[in-house]
Amino acid sequence: MGKSLGIMRNARTRLVLLSMVLSTLLTAAVLALVYVTANRTIAGETRSVVTAELAGLSDEYQRRGIFGLTEAIERRTQDAAERDALYLLTDPFGTVLAGNLVRWPPDVEPGSGWVELDLIRTESRENVPVSAASIRLPGGERLLVGRDASARRQFDRVLLRSVALALLAALALSLLTGWFLTRLVFSRLKDISRTAGEIVSGDLSRRIPLRGTGDEFDRMASTLNEMLDRIEELVGHLRTTSNSIAHDLRSPLSRLRQRVEALTDPDRSMAEREVDAARALAEVDHLLRVFSQLTEISRAEAGLGREEFEPVDLAALARDVAEFYDPLAQENGVGLSVETEAATLPGHPALLAQALSNLLDNALRYAPGGTEVKVRVARSDDTLVLSVRDHGPGVPETDLERLAQPFVTLDPARSGGNSGLGLALAAAIARMQGGRFEARNAQPGLEARLILPRS
Known part of the structure; x- marks a missing residue:
C-alpha cells in the first residue's frame, strides 16, 4: 500500500495517468458520437422508408380497395430485393389477409406510432426483431409495415466491438505517448536538477547541458545558464570584495587606532595632538567614502533606483x-x-x-x-x-x-x-x-x- 502511494506521488506517473485518462475520455466521446450518429441515421432512414410505404399502400387501398392492396403486398413480399421488408394486412378481427408475418402483435394498436418488437416470419417461422409502424384503414382493416432489424442489430454488435477495440488501442497509444512525453520532459528536468545539485554542492561552474534542438527546453536552459553566469560573476565579485575589504581596510583602521592612541598619550603636545586628530578624521572620512561607494555599488547591482x-x-x-x-x-x-x-x-x-x-x-x-x-x-x-x-x-x-x-x-x-x-x-x-x-x-x-x- 505504501509503495502504491509512493508511485502515485510520482509526478511522472500522475502525468502519464492523466494523459491516458484524458485521451481515453476524448476517444470514447468521439466514438460514442459516431455510434449514436450512425444509429440515428439508420433509424431515420428506416422510418422514412416505412412511412413512405405506409402512405403508398394507403393510396393503393384508396384507388383499388382491399383486393388491390392485397395484390400490392403479395407482390412486394415476393420481391427478392425486399427480403428485409415486412408486411401484415388483417381484417378488423385479426385474420391475416396478406403479408409475411404470422399474426398481428396483440400489444400493438394500429396508429400507435413506431414500435420495436419481435415477430414470427411466415417463411422461416423464426422470431425476428422488427422495427415497424401501423395504421387502421377506413374499412377497419389493419396494416403494419416494417423492416427486419436483424442486420441492424448485427451492425450494432460489430460497431460496439469496433468501439471497444478502438478504446483499447487509444488507451495503449495514450499510455505510450504519455510515457514518451514525460520521459522527454523529465529527462530535461533531471538535467536541471542534477546541475542545481552540483551548484548547491559548491561547483558554481556547472551549467545545464544544451542538446542543440533549439526547442523551448534548450531556450530555457540557455536563459538559466546566463543567470548562472551572472550569479557566478556576482559571487566572485562578492568574494573579491570581501577579501579586499578585509585587506584594504586593515591599514586605515590600524592607522586610525594609532592616531587615537596618540591622542591619549599625555606626553604629546597640543600641536601634535591636533595633527593626530586631523589625521584620524582624514582616515574616518576615507573609510566613510569607501563604505558609501560600497553601498552605492550594492544598490546599483540590486537594481534599486x-x-x-x-x-x-x-x-x-x-x-x-x-x-x-x-x-x-x-x-x-x-x-x-x-x-x-x-x-x-x-x-x-x-x-x-x-x-x-x-x-x-x-x-x-x-x-x-x-x-x-x-x-x-x-x-x-x-x-x-x-x-x-x-x-x-x-x-x-x-x-x-x-x-x-x-x-x-x-x-x-x-x-x-x-x-x-x-x-x-x-x-x-x-x-x-x-x-x-x-x-x-x-x-x-x-x-x-x-x-x-x-x-
Whole structure:
C-alpha cells in the first residue's frame, strides 16, 4: 500500500495517468458520437422508408380497395430485393389477409406510432426483431409495415466491438505517448536538477547541458545558464570584495587606532595632538567614502533606483559634468574637451552623472600635464556610448578586465585616497541601465566606456 502511494506521488506517473485518462475520455466521446450518429441515421432512414410505404399502400387501398392492396403486398413480399421488408394486412378481427408475418402483435394498436418488437416470419417461422409502424384503414382493416432489424442489430454488435477495440488501442497509444512525453520532459528536468545539485554542492561552474534542438527546453536552459553566469560573476565579485575589504581596510583602521592612541598619550603636545586628530578624521572620512561607494555599488547591482528612471539628455549631462571638473583639470594642467551627439535615453540622471564623474576622476588622476582628456557621447542604431579618454600611460592588456572589479587599482601606493571603487561603481551603474563597461588602451592613454541601450 505504501509503495502504491509512493508511485502515485510520482509526478511522472500522475502525468502519464492523466494523459491516458484524458485521451481515453476524448476517444470514447468521439466514438460514442459516431455510434449514436450512425444509429440515428439508420433509424431515420428506416422510418422514412416505412412511412413512405405506409402512405403508398394507403393510396393503393384508396384507388383499388382491399383486393388491390392485397395484390400490392403479395407482390412486394415476393420481391427478392425486399427480403428485409415486412408486411401484415388483417381484417378488423385479426385474420391475416396478406403479408409475411404470422399474426398481428396483440400489444400493438394500429396508429400507435413506431414500435420495436419481435415477430414470427411466415417463411422461416423464426422470431425476428422488427422495427415497424401501423395504421387502421377506413374499412377497419389493419396494416403494419416494417423492416427486419436483424442486420441492424448485427451492425450494432460489430460497431460496439469496433468501439471497444478502438478504446483499447487509444488507451495503449495514450499510455505510450504519455510515457514518451514525460520521459522527454523529465529527462530535461533531471538535467536541471542534477546541475542545481552540483551548484548547491559548491561547483558554481556547472551549467545545464544544451542538446542543440533549439526547442523551448534548450531556450530555457540557455536563459538559466546566463543567470548562472551572472550569479557566478556576482559571487566572485562578492568574494573579491570581501577579501579586499578585509585587506584594504586593515591599514586605515590600524592607522586610525594609532592616531587615537596618540591622542591619549599625555606626553604629546597640543600641536601634535591636533595633527593626530586631523589625521584620524582624514582616515574616518576615507573609510566613510569607501563604505558609501560600497553601498552605492550594492544598490546599483540590486537594481534599486530603476523606478526613478526618466528621459536623460546624455549630451547635456556630459557637458554639465565636464564643466564641473574643468577647474580641477586646469589645476592639473590638463585640457578637458567634450564631443557629443544628440542622445536621449531612459535612465537615472544622478547615477549616470556619478558614473561619468568616476570616469573623469580616474582619467584626471593619471593624465600627464599638458595632455587632454576627452569626454565623448556617440550614438549607434541601438546603443549610446559615453566614453572618457586620457593620454596617460594606459593599462597592461592583462589588467584591463580587472579594472571594474572592486578594490582593484594599478597604483600600488593608492595615492590620493584611491580605494579602487570608482570604476566598479561606474560598471555597476552601467549594468543597472542594461548596459556594460569596457576599457581599452587607446595608444596613448586609456579609454573607459559605458555602452548603454537607447531604450
